[in-house]
Amino acid sequence: MRFLIWFPLVAFVVGSAGQARVTTNSLEECMARGEAALRQGRYEEAKSYFEEAEKLPGADAAEVNAGIGMAEVQLGQYEASRKREMKVLKLVSKPHERAEAHNLIGTAWLRESAEAPSDHEAASDGDKLQSAVKEFQEAVALDPVFDAAYFNLGSALARQGLKAQAGAAFRNSIKAASKNPASATHLPLPRQGRSPEFATSDSDGRPVSPAALRGKFVLLDYWATWCAPCIHALPVIRQLASYFPAEDFALVSIDEDTDQDVWRSFVARQKMDWAQVWDKNGDVYHSFGFAPRPEMVIPRYVLIDPDGFILHVYGGTDRVGILAGEIVRTVNGAHENRQASSH
Secondary structure, X not given: OOOOOOOEOOOOOOOOOOOOOOOOOOXXXXXXXXXXXXXXXXXXXXXXXXXXXXOOOOOOHHHHHHHHHHHHHHOOOHHHHHHHHHHHHHHXXXXXXXHXXXXXXXXXXXXXXXXXXXHHHHHHHHHHHHHHHHHHHHHHHHOOOOHHHHHHHHHHHHHOOOHHHHHHHHHHHHHHXXXXXXXXXXXXXXXXXXXXXXXXXXXOOOEEOHHHHOOOEEEEEEEOOOOHHHHHHHHHHHHHHOOOOOOOEEEEEEEOOOOHHHHHXXXXXXXXXXXXXXXXXXXXXXXXXXXXXXXOOOOEEEEEOOOOEEXXXXXXXXXXXXXXXXXXXXXXXXXXXXXXXXX
16 A cells, blocks of 8 residues: 555645546546645545546555545544545555554544534543544554554543653654654755854743754754644654753754743643743744745754754654654764764
């Protein structure tokens, strides 16, 4: 199967309104256009292409059902999506393919449980969450480096109020990502030039600048309380803040809210106890040239090496798993190289 369960930083995109009109295509064209429509968030259109492919001779039943199931879960057609993925489970035998199906079934349960139940539906909401947890646990048992399934498991556990277990799942998502072959594809990360100069301070009054951060890897996390993708990624960002020894890595979250009180309140409520910066007027953000003033596109994550060189800039369409996996491999690799050279 060519499909992957995506784990992007972007919030889940609402499907296009209306029924897509699809002309007759070859099987290969239907599948390619269906996959492209999925990536671009055109879920009605994607479903139509896969349904057309389903009627053509030679169609891979598992692949077609997986594509339709993905489109349906994005469209809020949760029961239909689960039925599709149950068909997939009867058709595939490879561990990761089965893990993907369980992960999507769990995602359907998780999203359905989140749709504001009325009081009399509270019990069934709990049942849906438990069903989601079961599916995600099955997925990670089948594929221990499936970081997206660990993340989803953490989300389901957090919804149940199981904070410690959720935190462990989110941390496991980082560990899994660091072992997932996908996170090693573009390593080592090449230097992209020096970090621009900026000077500010965090919420405790400590200086934050390229000079003050020199000597360790740094991840600058540009976010805002109104940015849904930023909040979606927060559980992994929280775990990254304490994942490495302090002498090896520093996480600095740079907030782009216009209201400082809103920022302070959110940080306190969420117990974000790592370096927090309020970027008044967006000066730090714009020093990196991400967008012309007053435009701002977040989230943005900037990985800087100990000598002050930018290694990579991650955007909202990047997978959290890729971000976490590349950071862990890069920081740990540098630590191991230092240890080897000292002996």
